[in-house]
Amino acid sequence: MLPLESALNQLKKAADLIKLDTNVLEILKKPNRILQFSIPVRMDNGTMKIFDGYRVQWNNARGPYKGGIRFHPKADLNEVEALSFWMTIKCAAVGIPYGGAKGGVTVDPKVLSQGELERLSRGYANAVREIIGPEKDIPAPDVYTTPQIMAWIMDEYSKFKGYNVPGVVTGKPIEVGGSQGRGVATAQGGFYILEKIVEKLNIDPKKTSVVIQGFGNAGYNMADFCFHAGYKIIGISDSKTAIIDKTGNGFDSHEIIKIKEKKGIVDVCECQEIQCSCQNHAHITNEELLKTECDILILAALENQITKDNVGEIKAKVILELANGPTSSEADEKLFEKGILVVPDVLANAGGVTVSYFEWVQNLANYYWTEVEVFQKLKKIMVENFDEAWKIKEENKTDLRTAVFALALERLALAIKARGVV
Ligand code: GLU
Numbered sequence: 524m525l526p527l528e529s530a531l532n533q534l535k536k537a538a539d540l541i542k543l544d545t546n547v548l549e550i551l552k553k554p555n556r557i558l559q560f561s562i563p564v565r566m567d568n569g570t571m572k573i574f575d576g577y578r579v580q581w582n583n584a585r586g587p588y589k590g591g592i593r594f595h596p597k598a599d600l601n602e603v604e605a606l607s608f609w610m611t612i613k614c615a616a617v618g619i620p621y622g623g624a625k626g627g628v629t630v631d632p633k634v635l636s637q638g639e640l641e642r643l644s645r646g647y648a649n650a651v652r653e654i655i656g657p658e659k660d661i662p663a664p665d666v667y668t669t670p671q672i673m674a675w676i677m678d679e680y681s682k683f684k685g686y687n688v689p690g691v692v693t694g695k696p697i698e699v700g701g702s703q704g705r706g707v708a709t710a711q712g713g714f715y716i717l718e719k720i721v722e723k724l725n726i727d728p729k730k731t732s733v734v735i736q737g738f739g740n741a742g743y744n745m746a747d748f749c750f751h752a753g754y755k756i757i758g759i760s761d762s763k764t765a766i767i768d769k770t771g772n773g774f775d776s777h778e779i780i781k782i783k784e785k786k787g788i789v790d791v792c793e794c795q796e797i798q799c800s801c802q803n804h805a806h807i808t809n810e811e812l813l814k815t816e817c818d819i820l821i822l823a824a825l826e827n828q829i830t831k832d833n834v835g836e837i838k839a840k841v842i843l844e845l846a847n848g849p850t851s852s853e854a855d856e857k858l859f860e861k862g863i864l865v866v867p868d869v870l871a872n873a874g875g876v877t878v879s880y881f882e883w884v885q886n887l888a889n890y891y892w893t894e895v896e897v898f899q900k901l902k903k904i905m906v907e908n909f910d911e912a913w914k915i916k917e918e919n920k921t922d923l924r925t926a927v928f929a930l931a932l933e934r935l936a937l938a939i940k941a942r943g944v945v
Contacts, residue, residue, distance in 0.1 A: 524851045526605035526826045532852035534646035537928030546945040547936045556580040562646035567636050573631045578651045579607040583622030584938040590625040591665025598627035609847050613869040615931035617908050619880045624660050644672045648679035657690035661880045663695040674699050690886035702882035703894035710744030711855015713845050715905040732817045734758035740869045741845040742823030750776035758815050761789045765812040773942045822849035829854045844868040859922045867924035
């Protein structure tokens with residue numbers, strides 16, 4: 524199932540639950556604007572390559588468009604549309620004053636040199652410069668885009684305007700207006716939600732096994748938070764391999780992080796210089812990792828990982844979505860029937876955009892906060908909106924995704940009606 528189809532099924536289900544005004548529903552089914560363009564990039568060997576780029580602005584009833592830019596070989600329009608729709612829901616679900624957007628470039632950034640990556644990023648900024656800006660649309664990092672890329676985009680946009688505009692993108696390095704805490708914010712927000720889940724289900728972290736799919740910014744930091752809180756991490760993966768613990772003690776996140784930094788892969792087995800053992804784990808496929816028996820499965824990779832094809836074999840008790848769209852809408856139904864609690868992306872990974880919001884506020888005010896202040900404010904937002912969504916779930920005996928969507932849709936409907944659009 525294509526991501527956009529899943530996304531629109533989720534919308535329909537929540538709209539039915541709250542009897543959303545049909546005109547509001549019609550508005551939310553479509554993006555406000557799609558910009559599709561090509562980015563010519565001079566490669567290091569002198570040849571020219573043309574990359575496909577996108578920016579989809581889904582809805583801005585609640586504020587400027589907001590959402591990341593993804594550099595990925597499989598990025599395409601359907602995916603970027605779905606992601607921009609989810610940003611609309613996400614920002615409304617945590618009550619931050621933004622609409623939703625997303626960008627993408629179909630590229631494998633891992634094969635580009637730094638110079639090529641910089642020219643591509645500046646090319647992207649030039650292609651979208653008329654439609655972005657602190658009051659219009661504020662991009663940010665997403666899969667395979669980094670603070671450095673945000674700095675280039677900010678620099679290119681500032682050159683176009685003729686003055687410094689830090690608030691045009693978030694997720695920047697601290698030196699050029701980034702916020703304290705933004706680097707770990709997605710995982711930190713997800714961890715606050717995990718703490719709420721543990722509290723609701725009355726389980727002990729020390730007796731809880733965790734499997735984490737994905738070792739990018741979100742997965743990597745989540746592994747660290749979980750390890751320090753005493754959870755037992757029994758399986759982990761990156762885009763190249765997956766490993767499963769054989770000792771029963773779980774993985775030490777420091778060891779995995781060290782290996783990943785050194786070798787670019789979570790392959791503890793082949794390490795030589797730093798201490799590690801080859802006996803303590805086994806390699807499995809990504810598919811096997813998802814089917815591992817565990818308490819909490821954290822999805823921190825890409826869309827469509829749990830689908831109608833593998834949902835029957837999922838043995839986790841809770842699924843926490845740090846990635847966007849990792850569970851298809853068909854799989855969702857089955858998980859609900861099986862009693863598996865899914866903590867949806869639009870809440871679980873909203874910590875990233877929430878600290879992006881703080882970054883933008885700090886840029887506009889030119890006044891910067893400490894990390895402690897950032898995390899206090901983040902926790903409050905995550906916990907309060909979780910509590911509201913949980914209440915909706917209990918009252919309506921529905922799944923948590925539909926409850927979070929319901930919360931977001933009520934807020935979107937109020938804004939759309941207040942403006943007199945409907
Ligand atoms: N790409 C992240 C997300 O999907 C962050 C977006 C942002 O900070 O604007 O939520």
